[in-house]
Structures are given as C-alpha cells and as structure tokens.
Amino acid sequence: MKFTKLLASAALVMGLVTAAHAQDKTKLGFVYVGPIGDGGWTHEHEKGRLAVQERFGDKVESVYVESVAEGPDAERVMTQMALDGADMIFATSFGFMDPTINVAAKFPDVKFEHATGYKRADNVSTYSARFYEGRAIQGLIAGKMTKSNVVGYIGSYPIPEVIRGINSAFIHARKANPDVQFKIVWAYTWFDPAKEADAAKVLIEQGADVILQHTDSTAPQAAAQEAGNVVTFGQASDMSQYAPYPRVSSIIDDWAPYYIARTQALMDGTWESKDTWDGIGAGMVGIGEISDAVPADIKAEALALKASLADGSYHAFTGPLNKQDGTEFLADGATADDATLAGMNFYVEGIEGTIPQ
Numbered sequence: 391m392k393f394t395k396l397l398a399s400a401a402l403v404m405g406l407v408t409a410a411h412a413q414d415k416t417k418l419g420f421v422y423v424g425p426i427g428d429g430g431w432t433h434e435h436e437k438g439r440l441a442v443q444e445r446f447g448d449k450v451e452s453v454y455v456e457s458v459a460e461g462p463d464a465e466r467v468m469t470q471m472a473l474d475g476a477d478m479i480f481a482t483s484f485g486f487m488d489p490t491i492n493v494a495a496k497f498p499d500v501k502f503e504h505a506t507g508y509k510r511a512d513n514v515s516t517y518s519a520r521f522y523e524g525r526a527i528q529g530l531i532a533g534k535m536t537k538s539n540v541v542g543y544i545g546s547y548p549i550p551e552v553i554r555g556i557n558s559a560f561i562h563a564r565k566a567n568p569d570v571q572f573k574i575v576w577a578y579t580w581f582d583p584a585k586e587a588d589a590a591k592v593l594i595e596q597g598a599d600v601i602l603q604h605t606d607s608t609a610p611q612a613a614a615q616e617a618g619n620v621v622t623f624g625q626a627s628d629m630s631q632y633a634p635y636p637r638v639s640s641i642i643d644d645w646a647p648y649y650i651a652r653t654q655a656l657m658d659g660t661w662e663s664k665d666t667w668d669g670i671g672a673g674m675v676g677i678g679e680i681s682d683a684v685p686a687d688i689k690a691e692a693l694a695l696k697a698s699l700a701d702g703s704y705h706a707f708t709g710p711l712n713k714q715d716g717t718e719f720l721a722d723g724a725t726a727d728d729a730t731l732a733g734m735n736f737y738v739e740g741i742e743g744t745i746p747q
Contacts, residue, residue, distance in 0.1 A: 416478070416657055418442065419471035420454040421464060423483035424581035430606035430626040431580065431643070432456065435482045435505075438645035445650050449657070460485025465492055472497040478656050480649070481505065483580065484549055490514060501661055503652060506551055508732060510663055517648055520669030521551065522558040522731070523699045524641035525602075526706040527677055527692050528623045529559035531639060532600040533566030534688045535621050542593025543574045544586060544603040544610060548746045550734045552604045557738045558706045559602055562695070564740055572741055573598055583609035594620055601636075611637055621683075628678040639692070640678030647673065667728065671700040707731065712739040 420439050424432035439452055453476075455467050464486045471479050472493060478501040481490045487507035494502045494514045502514040510516055532541045541563055545552050556574065563570045573596050575589040586605045590613035593601060600621040603610045608629050614620035614636040622632065624640025648666065655661040668674035677696055680689045698704035709720030714737040720726060737745060 414449075415451045416446070416449060416653065417474075417476045418450060418452040418653065419468070419474075419476040419479040420452065421458050421467055421471075421479065421481045421483075421486060422454060422456040423458060423460060423485070424606050425456050426454070428581050428606045429608045429629060430624075432482070432606065434627050434643045435480070435645055438649040439480075441646035442649045442653050446653065446657075450653065458486075461489065465489035468493040468502075469496070472500045476500060478503065478653070478661075484547075484551065501656055508665075510665065512663055515652070515661075515663050515666070517666040518551070519643055519674040520667060521641060521643075521675060522554045522706050523669045524675050524677060525555040525558040526562045526699065527695055528602055528639065528641065529562035530566045530695055531623075531680070531684060531688060531692050532559065532602060532621070533563030533570045534691070535638070535684065536563075536567065536570060536600045538597045538599045539567065539569045539571060540597040541570055541572050541600045541602065542590070542596070542598030543572055544589045544593070544601065544605050545574055545576045546580050546605050547578060548576065550732060553737070553745065554731055554734050555604055556741070557734065560741050561706070561711065561738060566691075574741075574743060576746055577605055579605065581606040583607040586610050587613045590614060591617075608632065624678050630678065633679070634681035635683040637681070638683050639680045642676035642678050644674055644676050669699065670696060671702060713737070714739055714741060 422432045426432055426436040443450060443452055458464050458467050460483060468479055480503045482505045484506040487504055487509055490502050490504045491509050494511050498513055504514060504516050506518045507516050543556055560572050573593055575592055577585045577589050579585050586607050587609040590601050590610035594617050601610055601614055602623055603625045606626060611622050611629055611632040614622045620636055621638055622636040624637050626643050628640045628642055629637050680692055705725040707726035709724040710722040711720040713719045
C-alpha cells in the first residue's frame with residue numbers, strides 16, 4: 391500500500407515537474423504569407439525560425455503557419471496562436487499590419503513583431519531591412535550589363551517598400567548607363583509562380599534583357615533561363631540554383647540575428663516596443679555572390695558600392711534628384727531622411743508610367 395502511494399506521489403511530482411518545464415518554455419508563433427518552400431521571402435524567415443530553435447533548444451517552442459492570406463485570415467491565425475499560449479508572434483508580411491494591431495489589443499500580455507510595417511503599440515514592434523541598399527547594387531550591375539538598355543522590374547504591390555526599391559535600382563542603373571529604361575509590371579501578389587513567370591515573359595517580349603523582381607518565387611529566374619541571354623537577380627534568398635547565369639547576384643534577407651536577439655530579450659524581460667530598420671552594414675541585407683558572368687570591372691564597382699553603403703559613407707538616395715514630375719526631391723549632396731523613405735509614393739525622374747492607386 392505504501393509502495394503504491396509512493397509511486398502515485400512520484401508520478402504526481404513528475405507530472406508537476408513536466409508541466410512546470412512546459413510552462414518555462416518560451417512559445418513563439420510565426421505567420422508566413424507564402425509557403426516555406428518558396429525559395430525566397432518566406433524561406434528566409436523560416437531559416438530565421440530554425441536558427442532560433444537551434445540557439446535556444448528546448449527552452450523554446452516555435453510553431454508556424456504558412457500561406458496565410460493578408461487580412462481576416464491573418465487575424466484568425468494570430469488569435470489562435472495567442473489562445474494557444476504564444477508569448478511572442480512574428481507577423482512576417484506588410485499586409486499583416488492591421489490584423490497584428492487588432493490581435494495585439496486583445497492580448498496585451500503577448501508580444502508581437504511585425505515585418506515591414508509602420509504601426510506600433512506597447513506590445514507591437516516593427517522591423518524591416520533596407521532592401522533599397524541592395525537594389526542600388528543590382529541597379530548598377532543591371533545598367534552595366536544590359537545590351538538592349540531595357541531593364542524589366544516585377545513589382546508585387548505599389549507600397550513604399552517596393553517603390554523605394556524601384557527608385558533605388560533606377561537611380562543607380564542610370565548612373566551606370568544614362569540610356570537605360572525601366573519597364574515595370576505589377577503582379578499584385580507576393581508569391582504566385584504562374585503570374586511571376588508571365589510577368590517576366592511580358593518584360594522579355596518588350597525587350598528587357600535584365601529582370602529584377604520584388605516577388606518571392608524563382609519563376610522569373612526559370613523564365614529568364616528558358617529565354618536565354620537574360621540577366622536576373624535572386625530576391626530575398628540567394629536563388630543560387632540559377633547561378634552563375636541568369637542569376638548573377640542576389641539580395642539576401644538574414645532575419646536570424648534579429649529573431650534570436652528579440653527572443654533573448656523576451657526571455658530576459660528586456661523586450662520593448664521599437665522600430666528596427668537595418669541594412670547592409672548591420673548584416674540584415676546580404677548581397678549574394680556576384681558570379682563570373684559579371685565582368686571583373688563591373689563586379690569591382692558593385693563591391694565598392696556595397697562597401698560605401700555598409701560603412702555609411704554613401705547613401706543610396708543622394709541628391710541631386712528630382713521627382714518624376716521634375717520637381718526637386720533632393721538638392722545636390724542632400725540625402726533622404728527615413729520618414730520620406732518610409733512613405734515614398736512617387737517615382738524619381740526618368741521612370742515612365744504611373745504608380746497604380
């Protein structure tokens with residue numbers, strides 16, 4: 391009888407210890423706009439989640455939901471994560487902004503991290519990368535390598551993040567080649583391989599022999615490879631399976647250090663709501679290897695530009711620059727402030743076409 395009671399007591403203690411251990415775990419949720427196998431944006435966020443799991447081991451429990459539509463579905467997913475005990479939720483797409491704010495108001499004890507947005511609350515931080523720095527380098531290479539003087543650009547949605555990238559790429563393509571023109575196709579999606587491939591094909595038919603993209607799949611790379619003699623750049627991740635040609639370099643988003651730091655802050659009790667916007671210098675924006683398909687002199691110029699952006703001696707938006715309508719944007723030597731960049735809703739002078747509303 392005593393032995394039975396002893397076993398029962400031991401089992402109770404073990405159960406309490408196990409429950410306490412489970413409660414000690416920091417629970418993280420990740421909400422993804424695309425599939426983790428997209429080869430681009432979501433793939434890199436998933437690498438960040440795995441890096442957190444590797445760093446903290448059994449101190450952390452993380453879950454993710456992929457291919458979540460921006461809007462009400464995102465709100466539903468985040469609400470369920472909070473109800474399931476998440477301590478912090480990473481919402482990894484611009485269109486998750488309002489759903490994040492809405493859910494955060496209902497769960498004040500849960501911390502939220504929203505990628506690429508601008509709305510904050512006491513329990514909501516924002517984070518993004520200065521992708522436009524990488525676009526400057528792509529623009530330089532594009533301007534130097536085009537033979538048709540036509541560069542195609544696949545845009546996702548006409549939001550400031552994407553418009554900044556187009557402008558930065560164009561400014562530096564024009565510096566490298568005054569005759570270059572940009573043709574822009576809006577796909578109205580972050581991830582849709584069929585639409586992205588169609589956009590690339592349309593641009594190639596219009597004479598583009600260089601394609602840049604702000605969409606997440608590798609479909610434009612495949613379309614360029616099929617067409618032949620068309621240069622591309624990896625978006626969000628390296629897309630090195632298409633190197634050394636057509637993919638000649640890439641912009642790589644490295645979220646792992648940020649995710650690890652924010653998880654540590656949560657565990658330490660030092661987490662606070664803030665805005666983070668880092669670039670090449672801080673390592674949040676990486677430049678994939680420039681392949682040997684790029685002539686050595688152009689590669690050297692691109693790496694010099696990368697170095698100057700990284701150490702802050704050069705800003706990608708440095709005047710003199712005009713807006714598309716010819717009015718002054720930046721005087722000679724002036725640089726754009728973050729508030730202007732964050733709300734950018736205009737093309738710079740020389741880009742043809744209008745921004746969709």
